[in-house]
Amino acid sequence: MDDGSTTPVRVALVGLGDIGLGAHLPALLRSERVALVGVVDPRPERRALAVEAAGSDVPAYADIDDLGSATAADAVVLATPPWVTTGLAVTILRTGQYVLAEKPLATSVAATHALVELPPADLARLQVGLTYRHDPALARLRTWIRHGPLDGPLLIRAHIYDERLDPTDPAHSHRIREALAHGSPVVHEGAHVFDWLAYVLGGPPERVADAWAVRTDATFAAPNLTGARLAYPRGTTALVEFGWLTDGLPRCELSLLGQRAYAVLDGFTFRLRLTMATGVEVVDDPVDRTTRCFDRQVEAFVDLVRGRVDKAVPGFAEGFASLSLAEEVARRATTRPSRRRE
Ligand SMILES: NC(=O)c1ccc[n+]([C@@H]2O[C@H](COP(=O)([O-])OP(=O)(O)OC[C@H]3O[C@@H](n4cnc5c(N)ncnc54)[C@H](O)[C@@H]3O)[C@@H](O)[C@H]2O)c1
Structure with a gap:
């Protein structure tokens, strides 16, 4: 071309x-x-x-x-x-x-x-x-992680709660129930979140330390709440949670806590707020996130x-990496640990 x-x-x-x-x-x-x-x-x-x-x-x-x-x-x-x-x-x-x-x-x-x-x-x-991945807020986070003030071991918490069960919108709940039949929320939402983490941290986790899943309604085809603890290089830990289809939902945000700074990325708007001893910096694009x-x-x-x-x-490599990590989390979350022999 x-x-x-x-x-x-x-x-x-x-x-x-x-x-x-x-x-x-x-x-x-x-x-x-x-x-x-x-x-x-x-x-x-x-x-x-x-x-x-x-x-x-x-x-x-x-x-x-x-x-x-x-x-x-x-x-x-x-x-x-x-x-x-x-x-x-x-x-x-x-x-x-x-x-x-x-x-x-x-x-x-x-x-x-x-x-x-x-x-x-x-x-x-x-x-x-x-x-x-194309949002300037993620590029800013990546710079803070590479060059400070978030340049140290971090505790990252990703609370990705979306798709509330809305009794006035049966078509929506039918669609999300159908998506659940094709895989847990971590497969659908994790695709994004694991890519954000790979992008800002410069690579994948070293391991999935543990994972969990909860099905809040027995009629759901799969657990609708799931999460994991991921170990990244240099002592960074990420606690990730994904949830769908409850009447109320916890906040949706990604936060990163290090020795010298605390950053919070709003899960819907991507408004980014960095708190340090010296003050607060806010990154807020006037154009809405979707646009x-x-x-x-x-x-x-x-x-x-x-x-x-x-x-x-x-490209394919990034899409595949986030899908395979999501699948590993989904599998670990629903596999019972084998009993150790006495
Ligand atoms: N990037 C994002 O921010 C974002 C946000 C929401 C959804 N998604 C992803 O986008 C995809 C679609 O999600 P959605 O919420 O729009 O779903 P949707 O069910 O509302 O829309 C899917 C559409 O695809 C059509 N379709 C199905 N088979 C087709 C075929 N063979 N040829 C042509 N059209 C076909 C359906 O009729 C439907 O209109 C999903 O993979 C979802 O994970 C991405």
Whole structure:
């Protein structure tokens, strides 16, 4: 793909659910470097909403096979459930197109097999939708960890509580219950959080020290609350918790406590507050988190398609690393320790 070209990248959006219509579509429409050439979803009502937002000249299809050569897309954004995303990504990457695929890439490490088997040149055209990796707040945290004042052993606490059970929104609870049937909250939410931690700390944990899980309602397909204690290099410990589907939810935030500073990242807005002996510093972007992160993500994707960068960031390696750590936590949380012999 030419890099100096000002010709917009031709992108199709596949999956017009909550995040497809709510965040990807507006970001694609806002970018001057993108031409939206088609939208796909089996649900006619979602296609109608997409066409209403994008304009009637954007063709809408029920099946990705119908996208065909008519749209001549350079690239495809997959905002589909993870149990659908893996197969679609493999099919599209094989055609030579670029893919921005929502996280998690799959519901299990085993399910990524077909991606792993792809030739490296095909896999290199995959960017993973670990969207918040692009947020300037995370870059600031990384700088504080590398250069101070958070440059020491840290106690990190990630409380990721989202998807409250809302009796007035049965469609939402049905959707989240379905997601739970395809894996614990750590698989879905951990994809992001483990990527944030790898990014700010410069790598993965040395080990999962322990993990736990609680099912607050016996009718749930899997435990809806889960967590772990992760041991990172240089004495840093991360206590991570993920929870869905209770009537009330604890706060959602990530905090980092070191000898000289305490940082708190709001889990929804990414407003960042650093407290030190010398005072308080607040990092608060006036643009809302979804807009700023999805815009940056699209720009990174266009750079990849245009060959302005030689590597997708985050790419398959990052998506796989966060998925495999999430899977290990989910497995450890639900495996009973074997009894020691007397
Ligand atoms: N990056 C983020 O911040 C973020 C936020 C929320 C969700 N997500 C991820 O995005 C993905 C989608 O989540 P959602 O909440 O929008 O789910 P959703 O169920 O609301 O939407 C998924 C859409 O995909 C469509 N779909 C299913 N199979 C399809 C196929 N074969 N071809 C085309 N469309 C198909 C469905 O009809 C539905 O409209 C999930 O993997 C989720 O983890 C990411």
